[in-house]
Amino acid sequence: MDEDADGQWYAVRCVFHNEAGAPVVYEERITIWRAGSLDEAIALAEAEAVEYTDGISFTYSGLAQAFHLFDEPGHGAEVYSLMRDSDLPPDEYLTRFLDTGDERQGAAG
Template sequence: MTGPGDVGEGVRQGWYGVRCVFQYGAEAPYVYEERITVWRAAGFDEAVALAETEAAEYVADIDRAYLGLAQVYHMFDELGHGVEVYSLMRDSDLPADAYLTRFFDTGDERQGTLPAAPDRSSGRVDGS
C-alpha cells in the first residue's frame, strides 16, 4: 500500500498510526478488537509490515486472530501531547445520530460512560 504520505530513500522517517482488527474466539458470539499502534517508518508499506509483524505476535498463544485489515495514517507532527495519531474519513448520507449509531454505538461495544465533563467556566464537575 502506497500513498501520498510515503517518503523515498534517504528521507527522514515519519510516524504512522496503524489500525488492525482482531477477532476473539472460534464461535459466536465473537469479540472484535480494533487496535491502533504507532510506528516510526519510511512509508505506508513499512508501517503496515511492522504492524502486521506485531499483530502476529499479539495473537500468538491466545484464542485471537488477526483479520488482515490494516489501515494506516501518516502523522504529520512529532508525537506529543494532543497530537493526532489516527484519522479515517468516510462519506455517508446518514445524519449525525444515525451515523454514530451505525458505526460507533451499536450497543455491543465494551465501553463505559465517563462522568460529566467539568464545567470549565465555573470549575464545577456536575455543571450546576
C-alpha cells in the same frame, strides 16, 4: 527501520476477532510506528499483530489501515483519522458505525 532512525510516524489500526464464543468479539488496536513509508509501517504493524495474537484466542483479521502522523507523537497529537462519506444523519451514522450498543466500554465521568 530502527525506531531511532529518521523516518515519519504512522498510526496503524489492525482488527482482530475471537470466535471462541457467541457473539464474536472484535478488537481494533492502533499502534504507532516510525517508518520510511506507509507500506513499511503497515508491514511492521502486521508483523506485530501476528506476535500479539500468539498464545491468545484472537486472530488477526488481515485488515490494516494506516495514517501518516503530521506531528510528532505527544500531548494532544492526532494519531489516527479515517474519513468516510455517508448520507446518514449524525445520530444514525454514529449508531451504525461507532455506537451500536455492543461495544465493551464504560462511560467517562
